[in-house]
Amino acid sequence: MSNFRMLLVAALALSPALALAQAHSHGAEHGGQVQKIGSYEAELVVKGTDAMLYVLDDKEKKVDASKFSATAMVLAKGNEQKTLELKPASDNMLSGKVDFPVEGKFRATVTLKTGSTEVGKGRYNVDVTSR
Structure with a gap:
């Protein structure tokens, strides 16, 4: 079998797996932006002066927010860089107050931690909505 045919067969064999992986992704339940941070999915929502980070596990189930903290570099x-602390608020949500002005979109790099261990980082570019 030629190399081209072998590549074609491999591509066709993988295409159902790729389609399944894409079908697994879900929309932003709260109207924000979802990013993968470590083994978690985290949705960032900014409404007025409130920033909220909703955390789900790899099975898209809510996790206990009391085990997490997060820092957002905004x-x-x-073009000034500000730090925003996100603390457990309820269920699977961490929240913090945005006490500085933002132009256009809310651009942030969020570092998620459990205890003192960094889980990972996610980059966000979300619209700020009014309440």
Whole structure:
């Protein structure tokens, strides 16, 4: 069998697996943006001065937010970098107050931690909605 045919057969064999992996992804339940952080999925939502991070496990189940903390490095108005602490608020949500102005989209790199161990980072670019 030629190399081209072997590649074609391999590509066709993998295509159902790729389609299944894409079908597994879900939309943002709370209207924000979902990013993979470590083995978790985290949705960032910004409404007015409230930033909320909803955390799900790899089976898309809510996790206990009391076991997590997060820090968001945010690009504020005038290209100034600000730090926002996100703390457990309820169920699977961490939250914090945005006490600085942001131009356009809310651009942030979120570091998720469990205890003092870093789980991973996610980059977000979300719209700020009014309440």
